[in-house]
Ligand SMILES: *[C@@H]1O[C@H](CO)[C@@H](O)[C@H](O)[C@H]1NC(C)=O
């Protein structure tokens with residue numbers, strides 16, 4: 001029974017991974033690239049990383065503005081304001097020409113991406129769409145008293161019912177959105193972090209001078225993962241006083257990326273990402289795993305949930321995390337004291353001795369027809385997936401394997417299905 005449960009769970013895990021890896025809904029950059037009249041809009045979607053947000057939503061409508069309108073907006077405002085405005089032009093619903101003219105009662109409010117940022121009080125994150133008859137459809141902020149002074153001009157592209165791109169005549173502006181202060185380099189990072197409950201982290205970055213590194217990077221793009229004060233007290237947290245000052249600096253710099261990487265971009269991250277510590281020699285990279293709206297950072301030694309967004313304002317992002325991120329470069333791999341890195345030290349290790357135990361079920365046993373026992377991977381026909389040095393290297397290897405072997409998984413699903421049918 002346990003074996004069956006294990007098989008089922010593992011299979012479910014593999015299938016889920018496969019689906020997550022292969023359901024790439026759409027690519028807004030590619031959709032807009034044949035339209036030179038929206039090149040500016042497209043460009044700003046990339047700069048603000050809103051493209052990642054759009055691509056990660058299965059059902060979405062993008063209200064585009066032509067280059068003339070886009071440049072007059074962009075000339076007057078910092079990137080953080082442009083991002084806020086453009087977020088209001090991304091509707092979390094599907095509207096095409098037909099649906100616009102069939103709105104029940106002729107008027108509706110649609111949720112926008114801006115609503116999901118957490119800084120949209122009242123109706124600021126909603127857009128009012130009203131069928132004005134005579135073929136005209138008006139758009140405006142849903143905040144009461146706002147004018148419907150933008151209108152639908154034409155349909156640009158549809159992939160029903162996933163993504164729709166519509167052109168509108170002028171920007172939709174919610175009250176207050178244009179005057180939000182830009183954060184930029186003069187944001188008080190320590191003040192922000194202290195308020196967010198990260199006093200220990202603030203003291204460490206101040207004492208070591210890492211704060212200066214952060215401040216210097218902040219102007220060009222910086223993302224900070226600040227461990228909460230509780231994280232430093234948690235059981236299993238290593239004693240930081242045993243680190244040399246260079247190691248402590250590397251540990252702190254490991255908690256930041258030298259780029260603006262909001263949550264939407266983390267969610268679409270597949271490969272391990274470099275941190276600020278990466279420059280200090282060694283890999284020091286992080287992997288990201290996503291489940292629904294929740295993002296987990298995986299260091300190799302452990303992992304931590306992304307707890308809250310303290311600030312998301314181009315080019316600076318500040319998050320809190322529940323646990324310290326412990327790089328393998330400083331804290332080694334998990335407890336296993338086993339045969340170390342050099343293959344020579346253990347004369348002839350059978351491949352399964354090298355196999356990492358976590359969540360990497362060798363697919364082979366499933367492929368061989370329902371022979372019940374599955375104790376040793378060596379019993380099935382040798383698959384292409386024999387554990388290698390590679391697969392041991394990083395936690396992201398699951399992903400890589402999933403990409404390598406889609407057919408294996410499809411076959412696997414079929415086998416499982418037929419097994420269930422019997
Ligand atoms: C549309 O989204 C669904 C999931 O909601 C997905 O299964 C389908 O493949 C997508 N269609 C296209 C054309 O991308």
Ligand SMILES: *[C@@H]1O[C@H](CO)[C@@H](O)[C@H](O)[C@H]1NC(C)=O
Nearest residue numbers: 027028029030031033055268
């Ligand atoms: C989307 O398309 C653009 C342009 O065609 C390409 O450069 C980019 O890599 C694509 N992004 C993804 C996530 O596939």
Ligand SMILES: *[C@@H]1O[C@H](CO)[C@@H](O)[C@H](O)[C@H]1NC(C)=O
Nearest residue numbers: 107108109128129130146148
């Ligand atoms: C949209 O705006 C119009 C004009 O201000 C208003 O009459 C209508 O009630 C609004 N629609 C909704 C759903 O609030």
Ligand SMILES: *[C@@H]1O[C@H](CO)[C@@H](O)[C@H](O)[C@H]1NC(C)=O
Nearest residue numbers: 187188189190191192194195
């Ligand atoms: C930043 O905030 C901290 C704590 O609120 C304060 O002590 C410090 O003086 C502020 N720094 C600047 C440059 O305003």
